Amino acid sequence: MLRLEAVELAQEGFHLSADWELPQGAIVAVIGPSGAGKSSLLSAIAGFFPPVSGEIYVGEQSLSGLSPGARPLTILFQDQNLFPHLTLAENIGLGLHPSLKLSKAEQARVAEVLEQVDLAGLGERKPAQLSGGQLARAALARAMLRARPILLLDEPFAALGPALKIEMLALVEKVARASGATVLMVTHDPADAQRIADLTVLVSDGTAHAPAPTEALFANPPAALQAYLGQ
């Protein structure tokens, strides 16, 4: 489904290689020490960080040359996922049409996803009037509307409390399983990976290692993961 073919990322003092693929509909955690390149890996897939060599495929389609908005994926950043001057409904509506010229039916769909993430009736609020958990749910609601086959999460829930984060991960899992989307989520918390991820990609020592089944990986961690976990 998502295939990284001999992908090499490089910047001053930074290097990362990846060569593997993900099955359709998998939920995959990306863990590893900070600075190892977890976010860079997602940036490359999203189209903000062109690889120096290699190709990224979704199905048979190569992503090189596609602008970030044209790629078959949605990315949620660590913060700034919503425009502060637009209402919640407008922010979410951007997922349907960037021009925001929405038909009655499309407006109804926006209201519908707002309801699905428990934000019913808050569509006219601006982001500054909402809590962190509500902002995260709104960003997820837009991802649901966009319904792209791949969802990239660059720690969008990092600032939330443990209970909220667990709730958000459950919501992600529900959305992904229902739509069959492939999820790639960066996290620095092994518990997140063990909670919802089928597979885990370990990023360390300049390599994004091939995804391994999460349970087996943590039951019998390789040396690099042991070092990261502090075992």
Next chain:
Amino acid sequence: MAKLAVAIGLFALILVTAPLVAVAYRAGGLGLSAADWSALRFTLWQALLSAILSVLLAIPVAKALSRRHFFGRSTLITLLGAPFLLPVIVAVMGLLALFGRSGVLNTALSALGLPTLSIYGLQGVLIAHVFLNFPLATRMILQGWQAIPAERFRLAESLSFTPREIHRHLERPMLIEVLPGTFATIFAMCLTSFAVALILGGGPRATTLELAIYQAVRFEFDLAHAAGLALLQVLVGGLAALVAWIAARQAGFGAGLDRRLPLPAPTGWRLWLDSTAILFATLFLLGPMLAVLLPAISGLLDLPSQVWPALARSLAVALGSTLLTCVTALVLALGAARGQRWLDIAATLPLATSGLVLGTGLFVLLQPLIPPASLALPVTLLVNTLLALPFAYRLLLPEARALETDYGRLADSLGLHGLARLRLLSLPRLARPLGFSAGLTAALSMGDLGVIALFASESQATLPLVIQRLSGAYKQDVAAAASVLLVASSFALFWLFDRKGRNAQA
């Protein structure tokens, strides 16, 4: 959008370089006389002093305005745009009414038996330039203050920063970012000073290059000498524009969530300092304007008939150049913020020129094809657009960069491009600097008396030119009354645009 930016950038470059090439072609060379050298020296010296004084005075005023809330604050901020609404000649008339031979100050001094002061020469040029430029400096620095997210100040308060530490960690980095651009802008503006030097300067010790060009055209009828001086003016102005270009650096403040929080307002001596700064700014702004305008209001009813069509022409030129400038500056600033650094040159190059330089160049270009007088208004509109472009661009660029840094990736990831991006992101987020730029351009264009003087025949005169002619014909009362009309229109345009921008800012 990227292609549009390239096209507009190239077009702007051509519009500026063609007159310059014409001037260079026509110039007899750079053989400078002693008078030319002394004009060059005076031009540089007065511009340097004017810029230093303007910026030094603007910092405490901007700081006071950023953290104090008092009755009339927003009026004062709007008023800071006022010296641009005054045509330079009217501003100078106001300063003469206060500091001239029979002005308020010298009348008081001689009544007390003290020696009187002269406003002519270097000190007069400096007073006029500071009067004209320190308000712009204040507004530019104040925008820098407002661009620091309120969350940073909240964080500073939660860490119990003292005002000194706030200055060190938040305000000084902002000032380092904003001041070089402000200083360079004012320096370059003062390099092209014409009307101020015409009235308060003159003679071998206080002639600017711009004034020398005018004299070469009007009194010596020596277009080659004028072109040579214009070339020198461009070389000097080009250096200044280069400095201004280098001085503008990337802003490093992150995004705020738009929660409006009051800034910390320390008491004690800082309250006194802020009060003094605000009082000084108010008096210095209002004094000269009231001195020339108040006595003239009664004359408004007996304005001669040529004033009204001239007003209509001025308004048409001002609105046309405002539209052109804003579209150009916005496209170039957004392009530059997305990484096309060369657009900086296209937007800043007009700073290297001046109304008289561009006018002389266009005159040389048009003369073989068409009587220049028949194109007086379109040429004025074009030149006003080009001359206002660097300022509008400078005001927009830092905010366009911040917009790109904060929301560029999000917009890209959602496929927000072209007109939709303009309508939903760029325009609402840049409304305030855009409105200010529009107000500034309208005012500059409305009150401009430069290129129109070279081109216009009797039937093409704009309002400032009519005023100058009335004044030249010793009809001072009528000229002052027409000035009231001009100032009122300019101020109304500025107020409308600036207010609309601030209200629309999302």
